[in-house]
Amino acid sequence: MDTGDTAWLLASTALVLLMAPGLAFFYGGMVRSKSVLNIMMMVFYALAIFPIVWFLFGYTMAFGNDVGLGLVGGGEFIGLRGIAPDTLTGTVPTYVFVVFQMLFGVITVGLVAGAIADRAKFAAWMVFVPIWVLLVYAPVAHWVFAFDSADGSVKGGWIANQLGALDFAGGTAVEINSGFSGLALAIIVGRRVGWKREPFRPHNLPAVLLGAGLLWFGWYGFNAGSALAANGTAGLALINTTGSACAGILGWLAVEFVRDRKGTSFGAASGAIAGLVAITPSCGVVSPMGSLVVGGLAGAVCAWAIGLKYKFDYDDSLDVVGVHGVGGIVGMLAIGFLATEAGLFYGGGLEQLGRQAVASAVVLVYAFVVTYMIGLAIDKTIGFRVEEDVERSGIDQAEHLETAYEHLGGGSTLGG
């Protein structure tokens, strides 16, 4: 065990945990005031149920010895059996590794919630999350995050080992996965009442900015912690995470200035997240100058991509597809060009770009198809969507017997 590595991973784990309330505020500010508690609860429920499922089955499916073909891990760690305080993963205690990896999944499934904000039955979400963890998150995490052990005794997933795509902290397993799982659910659950006719104005942009800031803070643990060591790679991930977030803000604002002649605070928050998303897979393999390209590109492309939902008429309420799905693809493909050891711009040829594209495409299709089937099954049995009058009067009151704010006087009740 390396105490320096362990100390850093403990700290990183705590940083990543803060992304859950960060995401809850980021999303909570974006919805109307009558549904803020519901979306925050969807994220907090993910934080509650995911670890339990992870302890029982998820961890072993992701990090157990591969059962063959690199598709899923075996059952030797069911209920975390066989792991003790002195068990090591690399240079750190396995218990720390288990929780660090667990929180990636918490954020991933929390992100999915944004696609169906305002209109999903909470009970349906409670059923969806554990099933999705087992059928989608855990296998994909195995493909991407489980590496063969150095002595070859333990086999990992096909994307990390056989394919050899580079995905440092989860451009596929977290970002593309959440984006296109979100798309599938948005299609299953359907468009909100009033889609394209009524304004769905974000009710609290300061909360969105607070959430974006907390996410950025936590992302340092997410990316630099993914080095699983207190070393130079962690430093590279840290500086690249910073560069991409900054460039992401500017990229998004640039699109807004061209289109609207103004820069919005919502755009700045969104641009930071787009930059963070795109640097997630690439933070360990591009240069700091490269991170500025990745972030700037992600900010601009995602600012454009969030308009796709209006064109194709799917109601991805909080733009999970446009920011995380598309941003994840930008980051994965950027590696093919900008990775300093294998990228096209560094003389690496097209081979790495091809691997990146294959990994992205397979995770995209797998996430979409399997999530669609889970969503359909839930919708056909218990129903995924609240009644129309509940959606109109406010999902917080109907689903949670609470309202977030006391409305007295003022016009705030009229717009909310």
Add this chain to the structure above:
Amino acid sequence: MADRRWEGELKLVTAVIKPHKWEDVREALAAVGISGMTVMEATGHGHQKGHTEVYRGAEYAVTLVPKIRLEVVVDDHDVDDVVQAISTAAHTGKIGDGKIWVVPVDSIVRVRTGETNESAL
């Protein structure tokens, strides 16, 4: 309770103004001796018909604009001064400056003392 007979009239002056003119209006009312009023945050629109806001590229026509609505009950003799004070202080000359209207009030009671009418002002 005031004993003498009420001879004057009471008026309710209601004004809907731009929120950023509220401080000016408050000062102007104080200058003409008005110390009590009720103020509410309100929304609405007149010929102004709202404005446009943009969230993640999606344009929204915001038809209800934030306003301040204030109400003050005054003696009939003071109505012209009060209306003039509000009107001058709230004026910007741009669309959306608001409205002021005056209606008669039958009676008024001060809850703390039970005083009525002009004694309760």
